[in-house]
Amino acid sequence: MQSRSPASRTGRPRSAAADAAILAATRAALVELGWSKLTLGDVATRAGVAKTTLYRRWAGKNELVVDAVAELFDELELPDSGSLAADIEGVVLQFATILARPEAKSGLMAVVSEATRDDALRERIRASVVERQKRLVLAGRSRAQARGELPPEPDAEAAARTADLIFDMVAGAVVHRTLVSAEPADEEWVRSFTRVLLQGLT
Amino acid sequence: MQSRSPASRTGRPRSAAADAAILAATRAALVELGWSKLTLGDVATRAGVAKTTLYRRWAGKNELVVDAVAELFDELELPDSGSLAADIEGVVLQFATILARPEAKSGLMAVVSEATRDDALRERIRASVVERQKRLVLAGRSRAQARGELPPEPDAEAAARTADLIFDMVAGAVVHRTLVSAEPADEEWVRSFTRVLLQGLT
DNA sequence: GCGTTACGCTACGTCTCGTAGCGAAAGCCC
DNA sequence: GGGCTTTCGCTACGAGACGTAGCGTAACGC
Incomplete structure (x- = not known):
């Protein structure tokens, strides 16, 4: 809008x-x-x-599809499952489920492609999809830090960098698995992925 | 062709x-x-x-662009830098450099998007880009296993699954960082990423 | 009711698509 | 050299989507 x-x-x-x-x-x-x-x-x-x-x-097809797809990801929510591993697995699985839907698949990558030559469009995607869902990473991390599962970040800047890195790794891996490899990001895959990611973060 | x-x-x-x-x-x-x-x-x-x-x-725009972009990735090569961490950093940095070029950015994601509704096109991408470059993961791993930096895989199937996971994580993270976050995948980022990935694999 | 804005509808010139048809060019084989 | 086959360049074409303009009507606030 x-x-x-x-x-x-x-x-x-x-x-x-x-x-x-x-x-x-x-x-x-x-x-x-x-x-x-x-x-x-x-x-x-x-x-x-x-x-x-x-x-x-709407100015055109690009902007319209961004708005139409962005709504899909609003149903994501962080489960409170008690452990960081289970939290990550839950969110990643939800994300994979949404991304498996055909309207998300073919719409999201297309606008990302268009955004490579359109700064305003890229910013629209960042604001209405990425930044909006980064809340999940931040909430999950602070919850894990409260439980002592993750070390506290030394300063705010490092914390932001780490959050960005996590987001790129999670979203990137799921997208690549789903769209390029065209294999389902099912529970087994999510478990393997989470294990690697989590061990790398501690 | x-x-x-x-x-x-x-x-x-x-x-x-x-x-x-x-x-x-x-x-x-x-x-x-x-x-x-x-x-x-x-x-x-x-x-x-x-x-x-x-x-x-060529049947159309999709097939033509796949072939045009696939050639870009043929210049990737695995550096022999002595340690697994340096090997990964080198390849990831090369990959990021290629992906930063405008013809790769806007071309690759567009055909991936189209491939969500075209099995033949997805297979063309898989064969001429993904499968072709998976050699880097396989070579790097076997070299690291020979040096004792990575444990041997229990069986061939598990080895293939791990290779796929690594490829999805590497390619996915770099693509997301470059195209969606629109931040450079520079040396500092590559080091952070490699640290997380490598620690997760051992 | 009056001003203002959104809406539905129609029509239009422009562009790209993908194909068809033709004659000429460039190879192989005898 | 002559014949056969396939590719090439060129032109032309109908089809379809684009994005806009113009008009009369509908829905709100004051």
Whole structure:
């Protein structure tokens, strides 16, 4: 969602239902057609809105798909399973499950690819997907430090670097396993991965 | 390159120079235009061939870019630096350097995205990029095992699984760091990453 | 009711796609 | 050299998506 200018309190308000319908239609189109064959005209028809309405809210296909996919990851939550290993396994498995869905698979990588030449788009992805879910890493770590499973970081900067590294390793490995190797990131794989990661962090 | 039927020994042979020119033109177009704005007509013009010639050799944009990008990774080689940590750091840094190039960035992720709905394309990627470079993991490991830095695997199946896991972790982390986090995978980052990975494997 | 903004609809020029058809060129074999 | 086969360059084409403009209507706040 782009921040509409807060001064605009007059006139007909934008339909929130239309936003939801458009994003849902985008995901449905991603499932059926994939990124490359998805057209904005088709999305508009599915959502029951005019094509012009769609263009008034999003700059293009890229921004629309980022918003549609970002919602998928909001259902992630950190389980409170008592041990760091189980916490990581739980979150990684959830992440893998979401990423296995076709709308996430074909949508996410496509916009990441586009973002290599579009700074604004990359920032949009970072803010609405990555930074939003980094909370899981931070919460899991502080919980583990309270239990004494992880050593405290020497300073704030090092803590941020480590969190970034963990995020890159977790997200990267799951994405590569799922999309490139095209093998399921199932429980057995998650256990092996967690063991390597956890042993490396202590 | 698709395997032309070996029985066709008659007629005018295909120009090998044209193949090279097309792949080079594809990389140049990826640099200047990126994936989404790259058109096959433009590539043909750059390469100095007719558009029809291009369609006679490749099924479409996806296959062409896979071949063009795959060549980039052939320059990877395993340094013989004496220790496993230095070997890994060297390869990861090479990989990161290649991936930082714009033609690799925008091309690779785009075809991976397309491959989520195209089994043949995914297999093409796997064969010409992933499987081709997995040699580095295998060579590095056997060398480290000979030096006693890594324990021998119990059986062949477990060895293959571990190799796959390592590949997913290395490639995934570098890709995520470079493309999503959009931070350089420089020497400092590579050292941190290698430390975590290596400690997790022993 | 009045001003303002969002909406649906239609129409349009532009671009890329992928293919078809043609004559010419470049090899092999006799 | 002549014939056969396949590739090549070129042109042209219909199809489809893009993104925008213009218009009349609908929905809100004051």
